Amino acid sequence: MHTHVASHQSTIRTAGRYAWRALRLRCPNCGGRGIWKNWLIMREVCPVCGLHLERGEHGYIVGSYMFNIVASELVFAALFIVIVVAMWPSPPWTWLQWGGAALMLLMPVLFYPFSKTLFLAFDLLFRPQNFEDADRTRGPGNRH
Numbered sequence: 018m019h020t021h022v023a024s025h026q027s028t029i030r031t032a033g034r035y036a037w038r039a040l041r042l043r044c045p046n047c048g049g050r051g052i053w054k055n056w057l058i059m060r061e062v063c064p065v066c067g068l069h070l071e072r073g074e075h076g077y078i079v080g081s082y083m084f085n086i087v088a089s090e091l092v093f094a095a096l097f098i099v100i101v102v103a104m105w106p107s108p109p110w111t112w113l114q115w116g117g118a119a120l121m122l123l124m125p126v127l128f129y130p131f132s133k134t135l136f137l138a139f140d141l142l143f144r145p146q147n148f149e150d151a152d153r154t155r156g157p158g159n160r161h
């Protein structure tokens with residue numbers, strides 16, 4: 018029997034599993050590889066489990082972009098603070114200025130695939146995969 022009411026502990030375990038898969042750029046639902054055509058283009062459907070990766074809802078793409086920007090700024094801010102604290106009292110301000118500017122531009126691109134899979138993992142946690150998601154492209158016999 019499948020139940021939608023998961024215990025708190027199993028939710029945390031699921032979240033951890035999804036996040037770990039997402040960090041390796043795998044499908045958060047099944048851990049399958051091959052959900053990326055290249056660094057910036059994600060397939061619409063997971064080739065392993067058939068999960069719809071672009072879940073096609075209004076605002077979804079905007080949400081994942083916002084998530085990307087916020088997450089990369091947070092990483093950037095954390096790095097900045099770590100460097101300043103570590104090098105105090107004479108942090109390399111000039112280096113930080115130029116390096117920071119370069120990172121600001123690069124981070125969203127470098128971070129993009131991670132933000133997409135992490136966002137997907139997050140989304141999947143709160144809106145578990147439903148039958149519609151899985152069965153639109155595959156026969157019922159192919160589910161596992």
Ligand SMILES: [Zn+2]
Pocket residue numbers: 044045046047048049063064065066067068
């Ligand atoms: Zn999958």
